[in-house]
Amino acid sequence: MPGLNARIDQAASLHRHASAVAQAAASALDTYLPPPRTDLAEQQALAQRLRDAAGRLTPGWLGAVLDEVPAGLPLGEQRRPEFVRIGTAAPGEDAQFPAVLPLLGTGHLTFSADSRDPRVAGVLRAVLLRLLATAPSGTLVVRAVDAVGGALFAPFGALADAGLMPPPVTDRAGLQAVLAEAEHWVRPSRPEAQRRPTARPRRRDCTMLLLIAALPSDVQGAELNRITALAQAGPATGLHLIVAGWPPPPLTPDTSLPSAQAPLPMSTQVALRNPYALLGGMPFSQPARADGPSPTATWPGLSVPVRLDPDPPAELVARVCRELAERYALSGQVHLMDLLPDPDHWWAESSAAGMSTTAGLAGETPISLVFADLTPHWLVGGRTGGGKSAFLVNVLYGLCTRYDPDELALYLLDFKPGEAFGRFAPSTGSEPDPAWLPHARVVGLDCDREQGLAVLRELDEELRRREELWQELGVQRFVQAREQRSLPRLVCVIDEFPVLLTGSDPVAAEALGLLEAIGRRGRAYGVHLILCSQTVRGIEALHARRDSLFGQVPVRIALPGGGDVLEATNDAAATLPLGCAVVNTAGGLGGPRGATRGHEKTVRFPDPDADAQVLAALRQRLWQARDPSSDPPVVLTALTQEPA
């Protein structure tokens, strides 16, 4: 078989030759840079014109060099950002200009590598930051996919906490859910009102950005086709895509096959080379003139090397996101009625398993806080004038409209002058008003420490009674006792509770012991505390016993100036404006800086006194609904104290 062997040898040699040629071609392509223009002066003049044009197309955040952003650069422009900078085009050392692309309102953007390439990760964060910082508040709806763990978006965590951008999805199921949401967005049959991401910005002003940093490894052809279809339909309906790792590698094991996926329709394509990137494709689907050629056919890409923008500084991303979150929180007015149940459903809830009420809104999402076995007590902090009374009044009306007086009873103590709780008792002043809050058993106004102590003793006594009852019934938890007996949950609100614990006298010692006992045992017996103060530091009686009291209080609410109810390292409340609160259900723990915090939200809440008429009607309606045989609350003031 000498002839056959010779032919095999020849074929092998041809194969080796071919693969060597292919390898050489690949490395030549990797290092290939388009030849620079030889006419230097002309090139520099052109670069100057391009720099000027880029400056006009990408003002402010859209084109700024992100590690040199001036401190006062304003956030949130009036218009949707259309062009965005992705890097620096560098045809020659002296002829550089910003590489700027049309995106929102026009088309899409793809990168040939996914976010595992650090250059792609950096530019994705830079582009996202530019767009978020520029878009009018709440008008850019971002959905992110990052199947290599989601860390890419961690610095944007404050947006998730505020309800502006949910955490990225990281697997195939998440990708499918996000695609379904985008399909819903582009569906033409849906009435405009339903397309609103929030009630505030008008839908036609809103844009959805679907940012895929890395596709899941088990992605299927069906999902890739859905992405292509979305790209086709998107720009006309305000949906735009940034996809890193497109086209994806072939789905078959035979990796010698080229990808079956074509470039995304209407996309600018960034091809990663080493160390530069090249821009290709064009996002315009329509020729400039009806009878003209398609721009895609006439302009194959920018044949200059582009250095992609680096990762923006982490502190800059965190600062911008925090400011955007706060701005968004403030941008919509909340009303007391937004926190209350529908008037047809007042007094409709059972407190057997726990009680919840809406504390405020994060974005447009109502955020509930709960009194239950795991979250039995709350601690509220805020400076004078920080909105503590407003927050508490909202919470109390929220609870008292959901639960009737057989489900909930209140003990309200205020150790400072002020009328915050006075509204819950009959008023005997110049304009007497007999109405009271039917749930209120005790209302203490500017009361003194002995009066406060007496109320704590009463609650302790109630705990003892319930303890005996539980033994008799053979149960251990409130919810079990409620199966056999009708009993309200008790909530004791103490504003400026450190007054009780001031000094090292017997009142302070007894009050602390009682608070600790209620803190420890209250959860089993349906007795709950809301402790409020301007500060929770430096309370003498708590020295060395801080954890024995606050350790029982997992729900922390920080109002402006009240950040010390959170962990010392948690600065979420550092720059809160009036009307906003950080609500944390993990004892004030923050977690890694910038990470998404499921247990912590920034909410905005209303000033209940802003609408006096609504408040008066609310008060009347609750009072009218009371059991006519019920008694008004016991009112404690420093004046009602018997002389010694």
Ligand SMILES: Nc1ncnc2c1ncn2[C@@H]1O[C@H](COP(=O)(O)OP(=O)(O)OP(=O)(O)O)[C@@H](O)[C@H]1O
């Ligand atoms: N959500 C809000 N939006 C706008 N203004 C508010 C809001 N909440 C409270 N305010 C206003 O802020 C001021 C202080 O509020 P509030 O009395 O609730 O604070 P506070 O923390 O209880 O103060 P203090 O401890 O001195 O009693 C009031 O004039 C109130 O009308």
